[in-house]
Amino acid sequence: MTSAADRASAVELIDEARANGARLKKACAELRIAQNTYRRWKAGTEDQRPYAERPTPSHKLSAEERRHVLDLCHRPEYASLPPAQIVLRLADDHQVYVASERTFYRILHEHNEQHHRGPKAAPQPPRPKPTLCADRPNRCWSWDVTYLPTAIRGQFFYLYLIIDLYSR
Incomplete structure (x- = not known):
């Protein structure tokens, strides 16, 4: 729901835009409201939804x-x-x-009783993945296989790459 102050501000902005030559449809679209909403707000009627009677449902549990x-x-x-x-x-x-x-x-x-219910432990947050850190040469090795295309359709070269990771 839009407050009365925000409604008055929106109506004022749209009226100013219309006075400067803007079309109502474009001005309302700029504020993302419908033209009928603008007309209702311009009439100045207060929103009655907060004051509406909301009866208790007949099937509500006692x-x-x-x-x-x-x-x-x-x-x-x-x-x-x-x-x-x-x-x-x-x-x-x-x-x-x-x-x-x-x-x-x-x-x-x-009643603040909707927590993990069951024989298992509550789920744990995921652990961070270990990062590789080489503190000297030949300490951390990695490899990769890459498919390289050729001029012949359907034929590839397989590049096996072995890398020695070390920190400098």
Whole structure:
């Protein structure tokens, strides 16, 4: 949403451009807004979206149901499992559907419990690749194979290159 001050500034800039001979379409395109948006902003009506009533969805879980989801995730048999497996095991073993997988993730995230869940260690950041550093001659060798084209189509020369890397 664009603030009222930014809207007024945009309308002022477009009005100035139009007074100097610019077309409305070009002036609006310069600010990346539609012509209808400019007209609505010029009318001066305030954006009512922040004040709109947003009713609670009828299918939203109650506080008790959310607590039940957390209790299920804290059980020893489910403590190390991700929500995807918890939902499946509840359905398979107990024929119970408490909430969707996404709802499990959302509730765990709200309670700051959505971290690595499982028997394995958390993933580690990749280690930097080792760099070659030769401190004296014949210490670090490298090789490469390069294909060199010839005048004959489909025929190549193979260049084997062995390099002795050393620091100076």
